[in-house]
Amino acid sequence: VSTARTSEDMGCKVCFTLDYEPVMISGKTHQICRECFQTYLETQVNNGQVEGLKCPHCNLQLNEEMLKRFLSTEVMGKYRRFMQNLALSKDKRTKYCPKPQCSRPLLANGENTIRCPDCETEVCGKCGRAAHGKIPCEK
Numbered sequence: 432v433s434t435a436r437t438s439e440d441m442g443c444k445v446c447f448t449l450d451y452e453p454v455m456i457s458g459k460t461h462q463i464c465r466e467c468f469q470t471y472l473e474t475q476v477n478n479g480q481v482e483g484l485k486c487p488h489c490n491l492q493l494n495e496e497m498l499k500r501f502l503s504t505e506v507m508g509k510y511r512r513f514m515q516n517l518a519l520s521k522d523k524r525t526k527y528c529p530k531p532q533c534s535r536p537l538l539a540n541g542e543n544t545i546r547c548p549d550c551e552t553e554v555c556g557k558c559g560r561a562a563h564g565k566i567p568c569e570k
Contacts, residue, residue, distance in 0.1 A: 443467055444488070454488075456497065461488040469501045476506050481513040526559035528552050 442449045443464040451464035461468070471487050484493050499507060519525045519536045528535045528547040535549045539556035546553055553562035558569065 445471075456486055456489070456493075457491060459489060461486065463488050465501070472498060472501050473506050476502065476510045476513065479513050481510055482517055526554055526556065528554060529559070529561050 441462065443451050443453070444462045445467035446464060448464060451466075454461045454463050454465055454468045463471075468487075472484070472493075475481065475484055484498070485491060486493060495507075495510075498510060502510065516536075522538070524539050526537045526539050526545065528537060528550060530547070530550050530552045533547060533550040533552065535547055537545050537547060537554060539545055539559075542556040544553050544562045545556050554560070555562050555568060560569070
């Protein structure tokens with residue numbers, strides 16, 4: 432991902448400025464300025480729209496390496512947290528600490544009881560509720 436200017440350039444397709452460096456992704460010039468592209472990416476990340484994040488110009492799926500060139504460390508951190516939460520939400524083994532002040536994600540690998548490392552709450556590895564011993568999980 433870099434910036435390059437072409438002779439066919441008619442300005443940024445978003446803000447219409449003529450004095451800009453167009454964004455270049457995967458060897459292709461995009462008629463969008465760095466500021467507009469960055470604003471688009473920041474908005475997507477801040478809204479949690481990180482799964483399958485695509486270039487608004489060519490629809491290319493953007494990877495983390497591409498994003499790092501345009502986003503601040505703070506926004507990249509937010510992107511990574513959203514991606515991690517997305518991965519956890521798709522993993523059926525993921526349970527969350529039932530203590531409202533905690534809610535830490537926990538991975539149940541077949542254990543009947545999991546202990547939250549943050550608050551020490553014991554959690555049922557099957558239903559994700561507070562551990563209930565030999566009492567069957569509620570449906």
